[in-house]
Amino acid sequence: MFFTKIPSLKKATEKKKIKIAQRPNYVYIPLINQNDENITRLVKKGDYIYKGQSVGRRKGNLRIPIPSSVSGTVVGFEEHTYLNGKKVKCVVIENDFKEKTERRLGVKKDLTKFTKEEFIERLQEMGIVGMGGTGFPTYVKYNTNKKIHTLIINAVECEPYITADFALLKEHVEEILEAIDAVMEICHIDETLIAVKKENTELIELLSNFVGTYLKMKIAPVSNRYPSGWEKGLVYQLKRVSYQVTSVERGIIVSNVSTMYAIYEALKYHAPLTERVVTFTGEMLKDPQNIQVKIGTKVSELIETIGGYHKGDDLYFVAGGPMMGKSLPDDDLVVSANLNCVLVLPKQKEQEATTCIRCGKCVEHCPAKLSPVLIARAKGDVKKLQKLQADRCIECGLCSYICPARINVREKVVEAKKLLEESSE
């Protein structure tokens, strides 16, 4: 696979330790999972809820609870911005700072002493979702009768600026490896590959100090280029197999490092997914940091605690990385389990799009082997789009990144993709 070299831009936060955020007065737990707002509310105004108690549950096949990250009283429901830019209903909880949990279930000494059923139930109960960006319920991946031979741990973080996974690994490498070992034991997995960028020698060195203890784990250095952390590309790079919908069909599970840490806490301490590490960075933030935050915290409050913005009017506020992240009109963003980065950038020059000169760079660089220029020129002709397989787009943004005419090619391809999805329904 031919990925594209893009600058890493991680300098601002890559050496920084995880900073623990101040405990918020209020949290706003978004009632959404994986862009699905079809959530059953389990609380009403005035309820007292414990930390980790479910405030909602996703309906349908992918049932997953949404845990509260603090203990306190539900004071109402408000709409706040989710990382995809939409306003989403959130449960507002006034924090009583007691961190009370409903039951005390004790610490599990040996993580491997779970049956597969117990393990899957635990993942579901604790609301563990993919923390790399999708927010897909993790238990669904492991809940398969197929023989899983390989577990791939995604620690690539191929998007520029983001260092959340890197910071987490540096501080919790032992816990994460313990969790991986347990998952391998429970699910009878033969081998684990920890995918790390080749250029990230610091991480490779750190991991190699610990991995020796675990016989079935290997460090797998992968391409430095973008998007080498893309699941399909990662599986192809490491195992030379491709798949249609999920990697499970080829006996491979890919999990993010942060998710693995959440699994560790769920198994060891019976702790639901209530916190995560988010990278706050960008040229226009005074003090870029990796911050461990409670889910539901307002990003504007967090940014104030780290010194706020640099002066300037023409700023961009991005939820996510610089390639795939969404630019938002205000900082009314709440932290969700799949938010890995908040980026504040200065206004760029030369934004205006000019005429396409058919240079073919978008075609050359598309990791999904699409022909974005042709998709854009098909102008909504469904038949043509089907033949061009526009629905394969992974929205990585390379076409927009590389375009010399500064055309937002991705937007056009995503529109085409949506059109195809609508027409097939």
Add this chain to the structure above:
Amino acid sequence: MKKFHINHSTHIHAEQSTSQLVQHYLIALLPLVLFAFFKNGIFPYMKGLSGIYDLFLPLLIIGVSVLGSFLSEFGYLWIRQKIKKEPFSFTQFWEQTYFYLPGIILALLFPLHTPLYLVLLSSVVATLVGKMAFGGFGKNTFHPSLIGYVFVMILFGSVIASSGGSFSALEVSNGFTQTPIEMMLATDGIGNYPTFVAPFTRMLNFVIGMVPGGLGTTSAILCLLGFVYLIVNRAIKWKIPVFYIGTVFVISYMIGAYQGLGLWYSCYQVMIGGLMFGAIFVASDPITSPTTPIGQILYGITLGILTVVFRFVFPIELGVALSILLLSAFVFAFDIVGSRARFQFSVAMAPFCIAWTCILLLGVYIGTTYPTTPIPVVEEEPEEVEVEPLRQEYQIVSDQIQAPYHIYEVLDSTSSGNYTLQIYTLDHTISSLSLTSHAETEETYQAFMSSNYLGQIIVNQAHLEQLQPIPNMELSSAVKDTVEQFYQALQLL
């Protein structure tokens, strides 16, 4: 709550912009512009063959061509803005229409003595018909320069030829009457080194471009230099020129092989007719070429096949220009194949198989239908060889075997009389040599013996032609000749 700007695209961008791409093209073309000036203007002027007007004629052509593009594009946009009441900004026109690029390419294609009004006409046609009629920069199907060039060459070709064609004063004084491509087409591609290359002195002239042809299209090495520059800066669809030139090279090699011509023939074929320039700077023009990698490869191969057809089957001088012009109408088809081929291997392989079959068939077809012995052979005058008067052959007087030696007694003569040599041979080599009788004066004999010339002869017996005789002594050269002949005879025993 703080408000922010919205950006729908990615938040970082690759550095290269369209204007930088165009700049790279300009930089790559710069050596060719300078070369056009040196070859057609400065060199003839320095030799005192042309006047001050001819000195600056190449630059004048380029200037007029760019001026024509500017005026027509600006005029078109200005009038349209007046009629349709669309906003028109001069800076946007200046920065985003890149009118000068087709202008420069067009000028470099023309023969030197194209009347300036034709250059102007051509660049106006190029801009209006080739570019603006399709909707302006980025929307044209055909390369504007080719539209203008082919239009003028077909309608006014004879006017250009009668006003002097492509020959600079220097080339006229060198006696050139045909460009290489004209020369090749005149003989239907049949010929050999003396007929193709020798009129232009040597192959190197094709490489550096000192042969008649388009204003700035003749220099293969400068075209390649520009190509390398564009590749290094990632500003070119490199697959098109590589496969275009490669295909012409391969088919020409096959044709040449049938005619008994060597590798030079295919090198010659890719350096004539503006092929290098056309492939590198015109065929790879992003707007009028396929966008998919496999589409680009197939496009290059097809261009190569078409060009060969235009050279050998329907001989046309504008072969390169016409191939590119024709095929750019079918770019969409190459893109369809190219985009499908990204998902399906069989879709990718099928056209390749067809392309390779075409190449093979074309090579064999043209190769076999051409006479295998080149017809117009330049007869070389036989060199006059000075014939030396034959010397009387030596006689073997006696031979006897005295194991392990075979001893011969050989009689030969100088002007003063006979002499006898006794030669001991062992296994086809001379092991000892003595002068047993002679008719020379005692002085000569003494001088001969004291020089140990016989010893030298024995040492150098295998290559006696390199041994110098003793000056002013007939005996030494006579003995040397005798032994030389004897030695040759000995080898045949």
